[in-house]
Amino acid sequence: MDLLAWLQPWESSPTLVLAFIATAWLFVRGCRAHRVGRLRQWLFWLGWIMLYLSLHTRVDYYAERMFFIHRIQHLVLHHLGPLLVMAAYPGQVLRAGLPLSWRVRLAAARRHSALRVLEHLATHRILIPLLFVLLVLVWLEPTVQFYSMLDWRIYRFMNWSVVISGLLYWNLILDRRPHLPAAMTPKGRILSPVLTMAPQMVAGAFIAFSTVDLYPLFDLCGRALPGFTALDDQVIGGLVMWVPAALVETFGLLVALATWLRLSSKGRLRQPGIRHLPRKLGTAS
Helix, strand or coil, X not given: CCHHHHHCCCCCCHHHHHHHHHHHHHHHHHHHHCCCCHHHHHHHHHHHXXXXXHHCCCHHHXXXXXXXXXXXXXXXXXXXXXXXXXXXXXXXXXHHHCCHHHHHHHHHHCCCHXXXXXXXXXXXXXXXXXXXXXXXXXHHCHHHHHXXXXXXXXXXXXXXXXXXXXXXXXXXXXXXXXXXXXXXXXXXXXXXXXXXXXHHHHHHHHHHHXXXXXXXXXXXXXCCCCCCCHHHHHHHHHHHHHCHHHHHHXXXXXXXXXXXXXXXXXXXXXXXXXXXXXXXXXXXX
């Protein structure tokens, strides 16, 4: 199969294409307004391309017919792609890419209570990590998985839900601010990947070591790659959840740890029990 055939979507989605084009357009415009380093640009485009290829190419065909490819797809959609995109810290760049009139309207809209509540939920230090884990485990439940793979509407909702939860989660973990308005403390950003990683590793190990075909749907649809039994497919899929996904989260943890060490070395971490005096009190003459 040639490259063009691989790039053709299995199930075309004009909405998805427009969303990716709009994001790319805003990022390019924002880079012209802001000084964005090459590393940040490379991280954004690498994550952006990986998300698109996982959502809107022939990869989707194989993800619907091989469990381990489906898990690789979700590894990219939920872990690796969002991590790379958010490591580029694109928020300010994307806002700068908006036309001036849109930025004025956005600033006005953010003063409304409904949008403030939405922003609070999207950066909640407990809700977002919880969703990050649940949206892995819920979609893996065999009955839920069965119906989500057969109904294209549920299937697309599943994929978009893991992408959005991944972006929101890594937005919290990769935050470099020492205190408010950051949603998490620097130590919380180190601890959170440990807590979210553990249930996913347990689920991956359970799937890998199971001697029962948990997902007969893939036999029903017809496996796309010959030579794989149901249990072979399931073992590899479980290992993808167990090892590579844990490595991605460990990388995020290390970035959070590096941020904590940097802030600590600069004395920007608040010490409990120490009251900081205002600078304007002056010194004795």
